[in-house]
Amino acid sequence: MSIYSYSTRKANGESVSLEQYEGKVLLIVNTASECGFTPQYTDLQGLYDTYGDQGFVVLGFPCNQFGGQEPGTAAEVESFCSLNFGVNFPLFEKVEVKGPGADPLFNYLTEQTGGEIKWNFTKFLVDRQGRVLQQFDSSVKPLEIGQDIEKLLAE
Incomplete structure (x- = not known):
């Protein structure tokens, strides 16, 4: 198994194989619109703007598991992110990232890093x-994380 073995759905419901990101440096993030960390969307977009033409992509996965801080539909989340933070990196359908209903991609990510x-x-x-x-x-x-991204893009 590799990251490219997984498929997911974009916010619009379109099925996407992560294979389409092969050869790119990725930053995969579980996001929420009503969280104290929500302003990080600005910097995530900044990283995407800075390094996107060098083969870097941010993948955002809304999640409502922590404090119910992502209550909206996928369309509402996408609209919120675009209007408030200028987000144009790929956003996906809401997922669970831990527990029995966790998306297989996030199970894989945590298995690879050893951290919940x-x-x-x-x-x-x-x-x-x-x-x-x-x-x-x-x-x-x-x-x-910018320096880490730069190193990977230079490899």
């Missing part, structure tokens, strides 16, 4: 070969 997801805006860094390299908890600001 404790809250919204947990971030996973994936290299161009699809290896899950690191998990960052919510308190790590996206811009603090």
Whole structure:
């Protein structure tokens, strides 16, 4: 198994194989619109704007498991992110990221890093070969990961 073995659904319901991101550096994030960390959308978009043309993509996965902080539909989440934070990186359908209903992708991500997801805006860094390299908890600001992204893009 690799990250490319998984499929998911975009916010519009379209099925997407992660294989389409092969060769790219990824930052996979579980997000929420009503969280104290929600302003991180600004920096996530900033990273995407800065490094996107070099082969970097942010993948946002809304999740309502932590404090019910993502109550909206996928369309509402997408609209909120676009209007309030200018988000244009890929957003997916709401998922669960831990527990018995966890999305298989997030089970894989946590197995690879050995760390459970404790809250919204947990971030996973994936290299161009699809290896899950690191998990960052919510308190790590996206811009603090910039150097790690640059190194991977240079490889």
